[in-house]
Amino acid sequence: MRDALQVLAVLAAVAAGLWAWRRYHYPSFWLALGFPIVALSVRTSWRRVALGCGLTKKRQRFWFTTVPGLVASTGIVRVKRKWQRIAVDTKPFMWLPLPTRHGWRVTLHTLEGQTPGDYTVAAERLAHSWGVHAIRVSSPGPGRVVLMATMRDPLVKVDELPASPELLKVTVGRLETGKPWLIDFRTVPHWINAGATQSGKSNLANALIVGLAPQPVALVGFDLKGGVEFTPYAPRLSALATCRAESVGLLDDLVALMIDRMGLCRQAGARNIWQLPPGVRPVPVVVLVDELAELYLMADKSEKDEIAKTSTALLRVAQLGRAFGIYLFCCGQRIGSDLGPGVTALRAQCSGRICHRVNDPETATMTLGDLDPAALASARAIAAETPGVAIVASQDGQWYRARSFYVTEQAAEHAARTHAHLAPPWDEITAHLPQPINA
Template structure:
């Protein structure tokens, strides 16, 4: 080949790589980006660590030996690389800290490391004492959410979104039994709830819904719901029925404890999950849409109804975990202006998810008491990214996530396909949705082969 031909070919390859990086960043990363990023990190590692102040000066022993040997003073040492491996969205760099270094130094330097290594984002976490893991993302994984082809689903641990570091964000009811989901109109709050129902539809769990918007959000999914209330009056009765179910479950647990000297440790339980399989009631996930509609009132009758609702909700979130009752509360605002008992209710909601909100006060309702940084991150969610949210918990940890877009048709199909899993809950029969039978699907008649005409 001539020089001109090689130059044209090189320009075509570069142009194709740029177009691929623009239109299909995931494909670009898997084919070209990961290899280039690994070379870049290895070549720049020592200088970047030194520029970011993540090196340690030489020890006195090394200085003494250099002085005795009449050699130049040794340079500062960066942390030792334990492992560098690519992932489908970025790189994972694990380093061993030098004596005197702290994991907080790396957490505070993530922005400088991101710029120095030319990566889209870097998060830092301490694996164990003296070992820090840096998760780097090569492109904006939240711009076009693509969940992995194979996702682990295990009972009450279901995938709900994609994290900014490329990992899957799970909703684990056994670790975080109750959660609060805030978001303004068109922020993606309803899509998150819809996707959650779609994932729970295939699990062994009973779904109970309260949708005071006349059921427009949850009624289409009613084939998978064991109970559904679409107005505050029915919601009050439904919540009190759930409290009674919780009390009955505790009686079952008490009967089965039978603690004595010869009782094996494995058979002593204080919650629903320690019961034998044939006695264990089905766990219940309660989804409350637009919780403010349950707390508002305009007359004395509605005020009494509100007190019944808030009292039942507080009891469920305080005592329901051991009885296998988990609560998901959604709303646009959830502050003290909704009346007595709201702050007590919010304090029991360990999980916090906040989509885009209209003001800082709404973000503080979710994270003001646990993480000021999460409040700032919530107020920075752009309008053009519906479904993007900040997820945190009572420990103060938080991460940006984005839910994959789930249409109502996809959620309805999932609920219809798993309608046979819908259990009948004792005491909640009056609230079970009454639905017509599914229309039979008419399949086309099989084509019959025509025999050739014979003379």
Template sequence: MTMNTILIAAVIAGGLALLRWLRPAWFWLCLGLPLAAARVLIRYGSVMEACGLTVPPSRMRLAVARATRTEVPSSRVPRIIRLTPTRTGLVLRIKMRPGQDAFDFIASSDRLRHSFKMQGVTGREVKAGVVELRMTGYDVLKRVQMPAKTETKTLRIPVSLREDGAIHYRDYREVPHSLNIGATQSGKSVYQRRLVSELAPQPVALVGIDCKNGVELAPLARRFSALACNPDDALGLLDGLLDRMEVIYEIIRREQRISSDVPDAEITADIWGLPEHLQPTPVVLLVDEVAELALFASKKEEKRRDAIVTALVRLAQLGRAAGIYVEICGQRFGADLGNGITLLRSQLTGRVSHRVNDEASARMVFGDISPDAMGATVQIPTDRPGTAVAAESSGGWVLTRTPYTTLRQAVNTCNRHADLTPELPELADWRPDLRISLVKTAPADELMSRAA
């Protein structure tokens, strides 16, 4: 082998390695996909038999074999309907044989993953007699790269990538209220920035409560219609949202006009059935670190705390029809935060949990809907911030990871769409102050010494 041949081979190998690192989807489509498809088609019959996913021959075939003294027919393999390539793997749709169940394929997903040498395999039943195996060819959560094209619409935004390569959407009209918890440095704040960045270009009002003196949400204030940075302001802001909700309900009730001559399509019980000129702007309320709203140290603070929790419960119970959606974030969210927290949690259909420090925290989120999701949460590694388990009250769950979004990127997005920020008269007192201070800030140690 000449030196030139060795040099060319080294350059090609280096180029493929670089392509695999920078553009794993391109590497998969160019090289990994043809090899994986051939491997699946060649090994399909033997793998199905080894995994116990075949059925014995029919009685008719056995009777014919005995009558003709021929070889006993082999077990029947489920038939492949379609093999579809994707940017992250393959989708194999299979027609099951009589007597088979989709659960058999789902339970064998780990054995199928090893047999086909794929990164991951997940199964689901498409319809009676048809099961779909979605296989990923590489670790899509190692370096998250969202597809260029997404099916985004009002209040439906792409927030993360699922382990099977599909996009995980946050649909506020389908799942109005959600809970997002996670330990420090778990990626919870990045998930929140992603929500704000994707909602910023849409015709919605963003309202925030950040009791860490606004350090998380204040930089994004140009796109927020209202922002509270302490519990006292939070209570006033929530009362303003309740007043807005009551006014919207009066509009809906006035426009219903239920009578025999009104078409069914014009009868509505929420803002989306109102005439376009009467539809109020939908509001997304983001609460950062909910525990700061629930803790108290005196009788006065306890009364304020009870009022805040009551207002949040009312918004979670009644806000959907008025176009008010609640997104609550925190490190813990359980009964140890006091009265009303469990009731509030029961109204939060969507559940997202990043890495937590103990099983009790995972149980607070998923214990009442999906024990399997609870087990997956405590297994999230510390070296993959942004990885989370997303579940709903139906019991289904999926592992996702949010693409890293810096605070600067989120700030730039909010500033670019600041002209879309609607004015909410009910929340005018909590409109963020966008004036920039030119006073040079003293070091923290100096400020503390002055206070002492």
């Protein structure tokens, strides 16, 4: 009896110790205990899981098995077995699983006739079979597929916004893989940020403002919500347009600025402003647009000319801006062709795509284009309880589920006021532009 009590006490102490270890230092618990158990179960269950998910192929193999023709019965049933060549289900070869921050990853060799797409289609079935939050599939090379498993949704809680010391590069959140979510305007110059109302679009713009405010860049705002979003950040903005009439003027300035920089680069024999010596290099301009659709919506015919003008100017900025240090970040609830051909052309120029929670499948398709159908399904599955979660696609052709850091308006306002002295005045930037355009 006493022995039994002692054993129980030891077991309880061990259980409490394990619980505390898992609770207070999950990374070491995962590496030392959780991952080896999971890796073993993944390896041992792979044949069953692959078979269940339709990832096996029939292959002729020598197998020690019963031979129907040789089943002999002499009163007692005797089943004969022998080695023979039969068709057996062969699983794809699996390397040893490796631990990651939020789960594990493993490399597989595809079987003949398989493509990474076959694994993408089976990803949800794999996730359910192994009891993990999600499986993402990528292919590092021909014949190889990497399965990346996340044990729990890492985007339920994301930490604080870190500082962004590199020019035009802002860490705005975290990817599902645990890596930082970067918006790097020098790699991907123009972005579309779409999502239903309250999905976290402005929060992302806030994160960008906080990240860019300490950098030597000019920020320009187009706030078609009548200025309610960006006016508090005015101290750090070099220019702000709050209605369509103001937008026309500001866009004219931006086009003129671009043409001026074109001349500067041509004279210096440079292809873009980054090839100019630092002394003469003009300041990069990041243009933030909130409620893009407002620029295109037409109440009556009289607005047609104005819309055509803004649309053309914005498109020119998108087409030529990259080389001359003018970058676009356009937010909107719906950035679709129903707003006119100008929007479709603008969208085609924006290689950075961010799709927050959407209400209808068309908006996800419009934003993410004809990306992997799994990306579209994932965008539609974003829950209203997790604002800031988005599907991100950029130049590498991959898509990621990500969540922005929560940046309150107060934090963005504080950053704008603290770094107000870094805002180059718009008059200064446009000082040497030809007068008729400026007027």
